[in-house]
Amino acid sequence: MVRISAIFISTCMVLIAGSIGFAVYLRFGFTGAESALVALGVLTALAVYNAIAARKRDRIETSNQLANLARGSDDLARQLAEFGRRLSTVEVRVETTVDRALATAQPLAAEIEELSALVKQLADSVAAQEVTVTNAMLAAERRAVQTPAMQTPTAPVVQHQPAAPPAAAPPVAPVVAPMPAATAPVAPAVAAPPPPPVPPPPVERKVPAFAGLDRDGIIAAIRRAIEGGGIDLYLQPVVTLPQRKVRYYEALSRLKADNGDLVPAEDFLDYAEAGSLMPGLDHLSVTRCVQVVRRLLLKSRDVGVFCNISSATLTDAGFAKFLEFMEANRAIAPALVFEFTQSAVRAMGPIEHESLAALAERGYRFSIDNLTDLRLDARELNERGFRFVKAPAALLFNRVGLVSTDIHPADFSDLLGRFGIDLIADHIENESTVVDLLDYDVRFGQGILFSPPRPVRAEALQGGEPAKESAFAPPRDTPSPIDRAQPLSAPVAAAPIGNLAQLARAFSRRV
Secondary structure (H helix, E strand, O other): HHHHHHHHHHHHHHEEEEEHHHHHHHHHOHEEEEEEEHHHHHHHHHOOOOOOOOHHHHHEEEHHHHHHHHOOOOOOOOHHHHHHHHHHHHHHHHHHHHHHHHHHHHHHHHHHHHHHHHHHHHHHHHHHHHHHHHHHHHHHHHHHHHHHHHOOOHHHHHHHOOOHHHHHHHHHHHHHOOHHHHHHHHHHHOOOOOOOOOOOOOOOOOOHHHEEEEEEEEHHHHHHHHOOEEEEEEEEEEEEEOOOOOOOOOEEEEEEOOOOEEEEEHHHHHHHHOOOOOOHHHHHHHHHHHHHHHHHHOOOOOOOOEEEEOOHHEEEEEEEEHHHHHHOOOOHHHHEEEEEEEHHHHHHHHHHHHHHHHHOOOOOEEEEEOOOOOOOOHHHHHHHOOEEEEEEEEHHHHOOOOOOOOOOOOHHHHHHHHHOEEEEEOOOOOHHHHHHHHHHHOEEEEOOOOOOEEEEOOOHHHOOOOOOOOOOOOOOOOOOOOOOOOOOOOOOOOOOHHHHHHHHHHHHHHH
């Protein structure tokens, strides 16, 4: 549009200049050259006028635009100032609100902490009272059973006294006659509670496979099995809940006795500990587990193996070689978990903790099994490298009897999860247990419901990439077994819980 108007104006100016030149030529008698000069001068004047008029018009438009822009800038500055003022007001209000909330929450937090301490004391007192009441009831039952047994032999004595020799019959009658009167004061002496029975000394477990062998003979048999490859390796899966996908395996060992019977770990570990055979057994166990892990990692990276070892290995003189072997196999550290019993973890001292720290620095993780109660310091366990806790399902359901804990079992998984520790429920034997565990937010399960322990084929251990050897590793022609894990125990009946204990636990959960 601008170009058309410019062409039109230029055309008009040319026509006007030409017309004036032609008129001068015809009217005033100018020559052609003079007329052309006049026309050119007129055209130049018109062009200059048009340029000046266009520049003035553009200047006016530019001034108007600058004025509008200045007014817009002023409006924007006023709006920014208003926004800053409002933001300052909001910040002041937020700071005031936060200060008030902190001032209100601090006393409340102190009261809640004091209340939680009181509730914990109440729960401990109730649990102790319940234990005392139960012990009193058991003692009363024992006295009730023992009292008839003590009174039974006295009746025949009184009945047979008249049957004494005939010559003594006359004097016996006065003696027998006052007996009922004399029995009255004697009765309390008979009914008096007997002294508490002395617990019998612990009886060593009788294993049919070791029949006819004394303690030294059993230890010698275990030593021969370790040195001669008489221990087989079994694996039991640990599955995810509720998907039941195999995520880990626990390595279990079975000792092959001379008569061909398989002896589970719980039946020979006590003798192995008494004979100081645990370090050697653990060395063989770890070597075999490394071979299994390498074999499993060829098929899937999302798998791991729990390997049970004894705390005696951590303090053994050969731990340096053990650590050297673990350093050589550091690549599989995320898939190998060392497992200790709860009693062993509680009995650990500075030397054991230093050995655990050395293994943790190399990337290995730890687990606790064989729990007898739920009294665990999750923060301390996390700092020492423990990432798993195995608890029997009966313990989580409070079916093991008088179980005193600092936390309700339903909250135990959440407590461990806050510190990066996974809870594994073992000894699962029926579907109803799985349903109850889902309510407790348990992510992993283990038990004969999913699969019993199954032996590992010899070719599976011989094939695949061999484990790196160290000075403590056994000869290649000697199988390297493992484990001390406990077999599945029989289901434990639920024990009655006192009303006071239930009330205390319910109140602690609400708090």
